[in-house]
Amino acid sequence: MPGEFAAGEAVPDGYRGAPDEAGPRRVEQRALADEPTEGIRPATDVQYDRFIDGQTRWLQDMLWETALRERGERLDVNTYLALRLGTVGIYATIAQFGLVGGTEITAQEFASPLFRAVIESGLYAATLGNDRYSYFKESEGGQLKYNIFTALMVEHPQWTERQAMTEGIVIRDRMAQV
Numbered sequence: 001m002p003g004e005f006a007a008g009e010a011v012p013d014g015y016r017g018a019p020d021e022a023g024p025r026r027v028e029q030r031a032l033a034d035e036p037t038e039g040i041r042p043a044t045d046v047q048y049d050r051f052i053d054g055q056t057r058w059l060q061d062m063l064w065e066t067a068l069r070e071r072g073e074r075l076d077v078n079t080y081l082a083l084r085l086g087t088v089g090i091y092a093t094i095a096q097f098g099l100v101g102g103t104e105i106t107a108q109e110f111a112s113p114l115f116r117a118v119i120e121s122g123l124y125a126a127t128l129g130n131d132r133y134s135y136f137k138e139s140e141g142g143q144l145k146y147n148i149f150t151a152l153m154v155e156h157p158q159w160t161e162r163q164a165m166t167e168g169i170v171i172r173d174r175m176a177q178v
Contacts, residue, residue, distance in 0.1 A: 047098040050110075054095035061086025065146065080151035085120065088127045094119055121178035128172035132165070148172070 043051065065087050068075065075083065085091075094116075098104050109115055131147040138145040148168040153159055159167075 043099055044104055046104055046107075047095070050095040051092075051099055054089075054092035057086055058089045058092040069146070074154045075146055075151050076155050077148070077151045080146055080148060081124070083146065084124070084127055088123060090120055090123045093123060117178055121175040125172050125176035128168060128175065132169065132172070135165075 061083060065083055068083070094105075094110075105115075128148050131149065134145075135147055135149055138147070148171060149161070149164040152164040152167050153161070156164070
């Protein structure tokens with residue numbers, strides 16, 4: 001049977017997991033055994049289309065970010081926020097709600113400015129919070145990484161790092177209050 005071959009024989013002995021009394025004896029078998037039971041259910045046509053659209057948009061924005069970084073572009077705040085709207089997967093996340101929860105958001109709800117604002121602002125707040133935590137770690141590597149603080153310093157070259165961080169946190173907090 002193909003599944004047995006893929007889960008067992010195709011994996012070198014050095015990669016096999018330890019015996020497990022609670023289930024299959026190999027790690028890869030446990031992973032394969034869990035897959036069909038972990039929230040996967042048939043999607044409606046609308047859910048599937050939204051999922052594909054969300055994933056496509058996310059991949060396009062990831063490519064956009066890669067192109068900007070390869071060119072060494074420095075982003076202003078508006079460009080950074082437009083980029084992050086996609087690279088953080090906001091629209092892919094919205095599409096996941098229906099799949100994971102087993103519900104289908106109506107077209108009217110999905111198009112609602114209030115619905116979109118709540119989702120976007122909440123995920124933006126989380127993204128900008130992540131910028132705050134990863135800023136210093138990423139700035140040590142010498143690789144160009146985009147974040148709200150460097151975008152603010154592009155727009156306000158006279159600002160210190162502290163001023164940009166303070167304003168970035170204010171923006172994050174404002175988005176969290178929507």
